[in-house]
Amino acid sequence: MSDLVIDVRGLGKRFGSRVVVDGLDLTVRRGEICGFLGANGSGKTTTIRMLCGLLRADQGSGTCLGRDVIRDSGLIRRDVGYMTQKFSFYEDLTVFENLDFVARIYEMPNRIKAVDAMLERIGLRDRRDQLAGELSGGWKQRLALAACVLHTPKLLLLDEPTAGVDVKARREFWDLIHDMAVDGLTVLVSTHYMDEAERCSRIVYLAQGRIVVQGTSDEVVDASGLVTFEATGGDPDRAARRLRQMAGVEAAAVFGHALHIAGTDRSALQAAIIQIADPELVWLEVRPRLEDAIIHMLAVAELAAAP
Numbered sequence: 001m002s003d004l005v006i007d008v009r010g011l012g013k014r015f016g017s018r019v020v021v022d023g024l025d026l027t028v029r030r031g032e033i034c035g036f037l038g039a040n041g042s043g044k045t046t047t048i049r050m051l052c053g054l055l056r057a058d059q060g061s062g063t064c065l066g067r068d069v070i071r072d073s074g075l076i077r078r079d080v081g082y083m084t085q086k087f088s089f090y091e092d093l094t095v096f097e098n099l100d101f102v103a104r105i106y107e108m109p110n111r112i113k114a115v116d117a118m119l120e121r122i123g124l125r126d127r128r129d130q131l132a133g134e135l136s137g138g139w140k141q142r143l144a145l146a147a148c149v150l151h152t153p154k155l156l157l158l159d160e161p162t163a164g165v166d167v168k169a170r171r172e173f174w175d176l177i178h179d180m181a182v183d184g185l186t187v188l189v190s191t192h193y194m195d196e197a198e199r200c201s202r203i204v205y206l207a208q209g210r211i212v213v214q215g216t217s218d219e220v221v222d223a224s225g226l227v228t229f230e231a232t233g234g235d236p237d238r239a240a241r242r243l244r245q246m247a248g249v250e251a252a253a254v255f256g257h258a259l260h261i262a263g264t265d266r267s268a269l270q271a272a273i274i275q276i277a278d279p280e281l282v283w284l285e286v287r288p289r290l291e292d293a294i295i296h297m298l299a300v301a302e303l304a305a306a307p
């Protein structure tokens with residue numbers, strides 16, 4: 001098997017007359033944590049389902065784990081762990097019983113030992129005999145992760161695994177994912193959270209079923225060509241309102257006490273800063289945020305696609 005765990009070209013899917021995934025070329029290397037980003041309805045879940053053979057592509061070809069995505073979907077599924085967007089388990093079974101059930105499905109040898117080792121690994125040992133339905137959101141999500149890595153898959157497909165989970169649980173979940181990647185697991189993970197995107201080794205951003213931009217977080221920021229200035233002091237909300245109206249200011253957003261403005265034309269931004277002439281605002285050029293870069297590139301892509 002080559003170094004590419006996912007290697008597909010021209011992947012396409014339509015539902016009725018609607019094209020949902022449109023000629024997608026995607027490669028993911030072994031051990032990579034690839035972040036799959038895009039607005040609601042951009043085709044992330046559909047792509048993930050085609051990759052693991054749950055949905056048949058209308059177009060395209062390629063391999064997942066060295067096997068043909070169209071012909072060998074059954075074989076691919078065996079080596080993939082898929083955490084669905086609305087993950088589920090048996091609420092009236094305990095944590096242990098849920099995992100034991102999964103282990104039986106995969107006909108794992110030394111089931112009890114494997115389940116207990118997984119509970120230890122994922123920090124669920126103290127909750128072994130608790131009913132799954134009684135777990136908090138963060139622990140439920142850990143149980144779902146445990147259930148999809150129990151059969152030691154080579155590829156993890158995680159579809160918005162941390163939606164609605166608190167910040168500490170999200171941090172711990174991502175620590176676990178990175179820990180598993182060290183052991184050679186490859187991960188494709190969809191998310192709407194930019195802090196999570198920044199923890200991926202690479203980001204792929206989808207819009208209307210097409211890849212708009214991909215690369216490391218730094219590469220995406222650099223490729224956007226965006227320039228950002230930050231101001232502190234004064235009244236950032238009032239300044240933001242004025243700045244949004246000015247030429248060359250693509251975005252003006254307030255983060256706490258700081259005001260960020262972004263655009264691709266540095267001198268236009270500087271002119272806008274001079275024009276609002278607020279002596280209380282202290283300006284500094286800062287590195288654009290990933291979020292700014294993606295919003296910018298999306299706007300450019302939408303303009304290009306407009307009739």
Ligand SMILES: Nc1ncnc2c1ncn2[C@@H]1O[C@H](COP(=O)(O)OP(=O)(O)OP(=O)(O)O)[C@@H](O)[C@H]1O
Pocket residue numbers: 015020038039040041042043044045046047085
């Ligand atoms: N089985 C289906 N039949 C018809 N339309 C579908 C089906 N599955 C998905 N779609 C449509 O395809 C589009 C892409 O859906 P998909 O679930 O792949 O998006 P997504 O990027 O995962 O979105 P989200 O961030 O909301 O999860 C949506 O407009 C959705 O309504």
Ligand SMILES: [Mg+2]
Pocket residue numbers: 044045046085159
């Ligand atoms: Mg989805």
